[in-house]
Amino acid sequence: MKSITIRKILLAAATGFMTAFTSLAASAADPFKIGFVYVSPIGDAGWTFQHDQGRLEMEGKLGDKVETKYIESVPEGGEAERVIRQFASDGYGLVFTTSFGYMNPTIKVAKRFPEVIFEHATGYKSAKNVGTYVARFYEGRYLAGIVAGSMTKSNVAGYVAAFPIPEVLRGINAFTLGMRSVNPEATVKVIWVNSWFDPGREREAADVLIAQGADVVTHHTDSTAVVQAAEEKDGVWSVGYHSDMSKYGPTSHLTAATHHWGSFYTKIAQDVLAGTWKSENIWWGMKEGMIDIAPLNSVVPAEAAARVEEAKKQIIDGSMHPFQGPINDQDGKEAVAAGAVMTDDELSKMEWYVEGVEGKLPK
Amino acid sequence: MTETVIGILLATLGAGTPLVFAALGELVTEKSGVLNLGVEGMMIVGAVCGFAVAAESGNLWLGVMASVLAGTGMALVFGVLTLTFQSNQVAAGLALTIFGIGLSAYIGLDYTSVALTGIANIHIPVLSDIPVAGPLLFSLDPLLYCSFLMFAAIAYFLYRTKAGLLLRAIGESPESAVSLGYPVIAIRYLAVLFGGAMAGLAGAYLALVYTPLWVEAMTAGRGWIALALVVFATWRPGRVMVGAYLFGGVTIIQFHVQGFGVDIPSQLLSMLPYLATIVVLVLISRDINAIRLNAPASLGKAYHPSV
Structure with a gap:
């Protein structure tokens, strides 16, 4: 969990100030914010644990360029929609929703935030700004x-x-x-x-x-x-x-x-950063290391x-x-x-x- | 064949035991006229505290004690709300369950999927070598033996002792009991705390014996089944046992039926334990007069000493 320190508040205020005046320069220095929605606690093993390992791997590879945050134990359904919307409205540019039951909430929020990119695991509904991914x-x-x-x-x-x-x-x-x-x-x-x-x-x-x-x-x-x-x-x-x-x-x-989601998460984040991301239905397997x-x-x-x-x-x-x-x-x-x-x-x-x-x- | 049958019976005992603990505890609570719907909450807090203490200390029995204390602590909260402050028992019980599920998730944060070796079975020398009876009666886990003892003790206490009679009398008519000079609230407190301790033990059985792990919501509704058992067993300890093992047994048997490939939809089979338990208990206690006789007359009603 993240704690808000005074330093961070000052930092946020400073960056806010910067954006107001020199928006281009500031946004280039800002880390790209990526959100993860987990269906269960991370724990030591299991579905969510593997997703979190993927998140950490991506953080490790991309370093300062990205900043990630996760919310765990989010029940599928109405509560999920609130969490996903929160990410989108807090300036997260990319949100991974890691459970089948997040499908409809993801699509719903994605409509409201066309500039935010979403990736939904194991589902079958996609949109212009929603891609899906699943492993073999x-x-x-x-x-x-x-x-x-x-x-x-x-x-x-x-x-x-x-x-x-x-x-x-x-x-x-x-x-x-x-x-x-x-x-x-x-x-x-x-x-x-x-x-x-x-x-x-x-x-x-x-x-x-x-x-x-x-x-x-x-x-x-x-x-x-x-x-x-x-x-x-x-x-x-x-x-x-x-x-x-x-x-x-x-x-x-x-x-x-x-399951190993790290290289996939890294690739998607890189694509989004490079502006080459497009909505796809990804089904990776052993070949890609998933x-x-x-x-x-x-x-x-x-x-x-x-x-x-x-x-x-x-x-x-x-x-x-x-x-x-x-x-x-x-x-x-x-x-x-x-x-x-x-x-x-x-x-x-x-x-x-x-x-x-x-x-x-x-x- | 005998081995399969022994396997089924052993699994039945295991599946029924958490229900036995929780339901017997709730039975004593309800016999005193207090309805505590917080069994699921007390059970899960018992489970997480037992697991956490066992994982930290490395001593499983300290864990069991922690479960009992945690269940009792949860029951104390309920007691203060409903007995001291006379608040509504149904509402307080439901709140206790919701609170317990949340609290247990919080306490358990660091213990999710920690590995632990559960409490081992006791193999009584010589006796456990007897065919059939040996594995079935003389090499079980210690908490299972404890559940047998608790059943005997509770049945004896309720129907053979003066204190048990008093407890039942308070459940029937607290006004009469108080007019005879008995401390109704204090005795109800004891009954509520006992129910909590037993629910804690049920949690300990799940987290330290049955599936030695902690995961959120691991009680998976067993507290509610225990509550239902008490009602369908018309507040008789013997029938509670029958109901609990029946429920456990049918659960196991439906898995066997699936494993043998019998052509019945698994969804229907999953329903069977609930259906069978209700039907059987309703049949054996269908005498309406007996139900009236067994049901504590003041169940669920707050008692105001001043009135």
């Missing part, structure tokens, strides 16, 4: 799947998932495909907890999956409860999400599919680690795509023909399970 989370999931597939003995992985939306389904499918690429016997059991965030339930679901024979568990929810559940059981591994969660499962955490996986647990055999490294290289140079055919759907019907690759449009509308996922997809 599934690439990290695929690699994590390879690790899980090489470690499982029961050939069953458990997946604690929040809501059946395309983003989550892409993750489940990519993880399953990754597992089966090294272990064709492997299956994935999914439990829907119908909540992004309820550590108790996430924990219960993980316990159930383990009781039903899963010896690797992963999650698409926001807490670290699943990793902790695995840590308490012998012979059960976990795969984290968002951040490296090895701290919560020192022995059981195999790897994690992680997605990665956390360092592998030392128990992972070298052979498996090499396979992961190989697949990573192939994804980066484009010679392999996690969703390249042939892919069968859950009922064994061909969903993607051999040689074909799912388009971004198809990926963004994914609403089916690949072969190897157990259970019926809730509609």
Whole structure:
């Protein structure tokens, strides 16, 4: 949190004075103000933590040229609109809104402040001054799947998932495909907890999956409860999400599919400063460094680690795509023909399970 | 198969225990005629204080004590408002919950996602090796045993002791109790504080045993479920236990059903614990006269000693 010191007030007064008389000279010396809206507290791991790491990386790279400020735990909806508007009217030239539910408030405020640039994460509505950005989370999931597939003995992985939306389904499918690429016997059991965030339930679901024979568990929810559940059981591994969660499962955490927003934030800020920014729908992946996986647990055999490294290289140079055919759907019907690759449009509308996922997809 | 069943039963105990603590505490409070809707708030402040103290001191039991004290402290605020200043219990309770959620987020700022090893299970030698009964009864975590003890103690206290009778009498008719010379306000204070301590323990169970971590709003509505349990259990401790484990059990079973791939929409399954608990408790306590008999007659009404 920022505290207003007398020095800052004087500074502000001085710059205000300067702008009034020599507006051009003063504005060149002013740092460019960039705002971030976070949906949860930053903490030590998770979605918001990764965004904040990106903010810090951008600050580090651009130095005095920018000044950033964040507001955390902003609920999606009406309150978000107030916070975003506040940034815009306080002279922030660029605002990142980092949660899906900020979509409508962002668009609404952007209309009122056409000179301010907004970047909204994971949404699908853009405008002249609103760009969107999202990562190819599934690439990290695929690699994590390879690790899980090489470690499982029961050939069953458990997946604690929040809501059946395309983003989550892409993750489940990519993880399953990754597992089966090294272990064709492997299956994935999914439990829907119908909540992004309820550590108790996430924990219960993980316990159930383990009781039903899963010896690797992963999650698409926001807490670290699943990793902790695995840590308490012998012979059960976990795969984290968002951040490296090895701290919560020192022995059981195999790897994690992680997000890295720093280079993206830096590029956008540079573009805006240079006046070359335009509204785009950005979908970056491993190639651009937005997605990665956390360092592998030392128990992972070298052979498996090499396979992961190989697949990573192939994804980066484009010679392999996690969703390249042939892919069968859950009922064994061909969903993607051999040689074909799912388009971004198809990926963004994914609403089916690949072969190897157990259970019926809730509609 | 036996292992799956044992797994389900163990998970049920774990899922039900925070509800047992919170609901039994609220039951005692309500039996004295005071309705405290602040259970969720007391629980979450208990959770964060317990976690913070455990993380700082490295001693989990100090953490549990801090949870109990924090829950009691929150209840004291409620007591001062409603018993000393006679303000509206419903409004004060709701305010306590909202305040508790905010306060816990503030206290927990530095503790979000700190890693902590939770309280370990006790494996009673020899007994824990008995098949089935061993894992189910003799190798649980200490707070779970504590919840069994609390249940027995509360049931005994309410229905077998003079003090319990007095507490219930105050809940029925504070005027009569005061005319017999009993300190109604003081006893209600004790009942409220006890409820707070139990809600704090429920928080401790969540933050130190069940999911040893602190995250904002981690109680996720369990305080409200505990409140509902007390009403649907018609203020009977035994039925509170049935309700809490039923709720926990159905939650776990619906996950198992999903895991086995049974074709029922998960959204519908998520609803089941609530539905099943309400239906069962309403069925076992459908006798309207018994409800009247069990419900504290003065529940929720401020008592003015001067009148």
